Amino acid sequence: MKNTISEIKIKYNPVKLDNGNVKINSSDDAFKVMLKHWNPDIIELQEEFKVMLLNNSNEVLGIYEMTKGGMTSTLVDVKLLFAVVLKSCATAIITCHNHPSGKLLPSNSDKIIYQKISDVAKLLDIQYLDNLIISNKGKYSFADENV
Numbered sequence: 001m002k003n004t005i006s007e008i009k010i011k012y013n014p015v016k017l018d019n020g021n022v023k024i025n026s027s028d029d030a031f032k033v034m035l036k037h038w039n040p041d042i043i044e045l046q047e048e049f050k051v052m053l054l055n056n057s058n059e060v061l062g063i064y065e066m067t068k069g070g071m072t073s074t075l076v077d078v079k080l081l082f083a084v085v086l087k088s089c090a091t092a093i094i095t096c097h098n099h100p101s102g103k104l105l106p107s108n109s110d111k112i113i114y115q116k117i118s119d120v121a122k123l124l125d126i127q128y129l130d131n132l133i134i135s136n137k138g139k140y141s142f143a144d145e146n147v
Contacts, residue, residue, distance in 0.1 A: 022060040027130055027141035034096045037063050043136055047074040049097040053090035061088055071100050078116050085126060092127035096134060104133050104140035114142060
């Protein structure tokens, strides 16, 4: 019996969002871009976690939807998150998730996953610019609040 080994292919296909370069200069910029790529019917119903992938000029390469969860939480696999980041050749990231309750303050779980992602980003020399918690009412930025 022959052993078989799977072939791994890596493909990078850069397609610009909004027919041009979208540059992120602040948490407000990131919030506006993220909100445009969020289903308004879901934002108050189901928690989702997404990552904004940026190049060295803080231009958006893309937004990847990592997970969809329930009404109060969603799981984030840090290994899968960084597989996407590395495959996209991103040099910086902004993570974002919504709180269907509308409460914008981070939970203990939010702080723990932020720290895990931050630790891996440092190891891989990827800038972790911010973690946003969003709702239809606004945003909470870890960077703005110096968390």
